[in-house]
Amino acid sequence: MSSNQGIFDRLKDIILDALYPPRCAICDALLPVGARHFHAECAAGLVFAEQYEDGGTALLEYNAASRDMIHNFKYGGNTPAASAIASLIDRGGDVASRITGYDMIVPVPLHAARLRERGFNQSELLARAMEPICGVPVVAALSRVRDTKKQSLVARQLRRPNIAGAFVAEAGLVRAKRVLLVDDITTTGGTFAECEEALRSAGAEEVGSFAVCVAGKRDAVRRTVSRQ
Numbered sequence: 210m211s212s213n214q215g216i217f218d219r220l221k222d223i224i225l226d227a228l229y230p231p232r233c234a235i236c237d238a239l240l241p242v243g244a245r246h247f248h249a250e251c252a253a254g255l256v257f258a259e260q261y262e263d264g265g266t267a268l269l270e271y272n273a274a275s276r277d278m279i280h281n282f283k284y285g286g287n288t289p290a291a292s293a294i295a296s297l298i299d300r301g302g303d304v305a306s307r308i309t310g311y312d313m314i315v316p317v318p319l320h321a322a323r324l325r326e327r328g329f330n331q332s333e334l335l336a337r338a339m340e341p342i343c344g345v346p347v348v349a350a351l352s353r354v355r356d357t358k359k360q361s362l363v364a365r366q367l368r369r370p371n372i373a374g375a376f377v378a379e380a381g382l383v384r385a386k387r388v389l390l391v392d393d394i395t396t397t398g399g400t401f402a403e404c405e406e407a408l409r410s411a412g413a414e415e416v417g418s419f420a421v422c423v424a425g426k427r428d429a430v431r432r433t434v435s436r437q
C-alpha cells in the first residue's frame with residue numbers, strides 16, 4: 210500500500226468515526242477513542258464454541274454477551290456489528306480454517322415479507338463481512354419460498370416440520386459447487402439441514418455450515434451426563 214493510500218484510509222476512518230461514532234457490538238454504548246468493535250470487558254463475556262457436528266462450525270456459545278450482540282445486530286440496527294463479529298473469527302481456534310476451501314458463501318435467506326419488515330438479512334450482512342476471510346464470494350443461491358414461524362418460537366420437536374420445504378436452491382449457481390451456509394444462530398440445526406437438502410437436490414457437491422452462535426449444546430451435554 211502506498212503512503213498516500215495509507216493517509217487516505219486513515220482520513221476515511223476519521224471521517225466515518227465522526228459521522229458514525231463506533232459503538233460496542235455487545236452493549237451498544239459508544240466506544241472510547243481507539244477502541245474497535247467491543248469494550249474489552251464486554252468481549253470478555255463471549256465464550257468460543259467447540260465444533261458441534263461434521264461439516265458444521267459455530268463461533269460462539271449462546272450466552273448473555275453473544276445474545277446481546279446478535280440482538281443489537283438484528284434488531285437494533287447496529288449493522289457494523291457484522292464486521293465486529295467477523296473480527297472474532299481469527300480468535301476462534303480452528304474456525305477460520307474450517308470455513309475456507311468452499312466455492313461460495315450462501316446466506317440463509319429470509320422470506321421476502323420478513324426482509325421488507327427488517328430491511329436487511331442479517332445472515333447476508335454476516336456473509337459479506339466473511340468474504341475476505343473465506344476468500345470466495347457471497348452468492349444468493351437460496352430462496353425462502355414459504356414463510357415460517359420463527360424457529361425460536363416453535364417447540365424443539367416441531368422445528369424441522371416448521372421449516373420443511375421452505376427453501377429452494379438455484380441449480381445453475383450451485384451445481385457441483387462446495388457451499389458454505391451462513392446463519393446467525395443455530396439450535397437444532399434444522400434450518401441448516403433444510404438448506405442443505407435444497408442445495409444438494411440442486412446438485413451442490415459439498416455443503417458446510419457456519420453459525421455465529423450455537424444454543425443449547427451445553428445443556429444437551431449436561432442432560433446426557435445426568436441421565437447416566
Ligand SMILES: [Zn+2]
Pocket residue numbers: 233234235236237238247248251
Ligand atoms: Zn460494551
